[in-house]
Amino acid sequence: xxxxxxxxxxxxxxxxxxxxxxxxxxxxKVEAQAMKTTEFTQNVKSVYFPFNVYKKVTDPTVLxxxxxxxxxxxxxxxxIQGYADVRGDIFYNLVLSYRRAQFVKTALAKRGVxxxxxxxxxxxxxxxxxxxxxxxxxxxxxxxxxxxxxxxxMLPQM
Numbered sequence: 179x180x181x182x183x184x185x186x187x188x189x190x191x192x193x194x195x196x197x198x199x200x201x202x203x204x205x206x207k208v209e210a211q212a213m214k215t216t217e218f219t220q221n222v223k224s225v226y227f228p229f230n231v232y233k234k235v236t237d238p239t240v241l242x243x244x245x246x247x248x249x250x251x252x253x254x255x256x257x258i259q260g261y262a263d264v265r266g267d268i269f270y271n272l273v274l275s276y277r278r279a280q281f282v283k284t285a286l287a288k289r290g291v292x293x294x295x296x297x298x299x300x301x302x303x304x305x306x307x308x309x310x311x312x313x314x315x316x317x318x319x320x321x322x323x324x325x326x327x328x329x330x331x332m333l334p335q336m
Contacts, residue, residue: 221247224322232277245289259324260301263317275301282323
């Protein structure tokens with residue numbers, strides 16, 4: 179009877195050890211991903227657009243520096259999301275923000291970023307404003323394109 183209990187306890191100890199190792203490895207992976215995400219967000223900036231325009235950015239140097247950093251760090255896939263300010267109807271702003279996202283995708287490819295890394299480029303229109311006021315500075319904050327890694331979006335794991 180004692181041998182059976184000893185074997186049962188050793189399995190419990192082993193199972194506990196496996197659970198602890200799994201938790202530790204998971205924590206290390208999450209911490210490494212957080213460091214990578216922080217580096218990405220510090221170096222890849224949003225690209226802003228003038229009112230009613232999708233083929234011209236307000237500061238082309240931002241697009242150039244984003245492309246340079248992305249070329250040097252070619253180990254990740256990208257999602258590009260365009261946005262518009264609250265003026266105009268929903269359909270118009272969806273199309274405008276989509277065209278902005280496509281413009282940035284094309285501009286990055288022209289600057290040497292591998293287009294196969296860009297998995298997704300779309301526009302959200304005025305659906306997710308970052309500023310709610312109705313003045314020119316707020317409108318400008320909502321006319322932008324984000325370049326993100328898919329894991330930065332906090333989507334549920336499948």
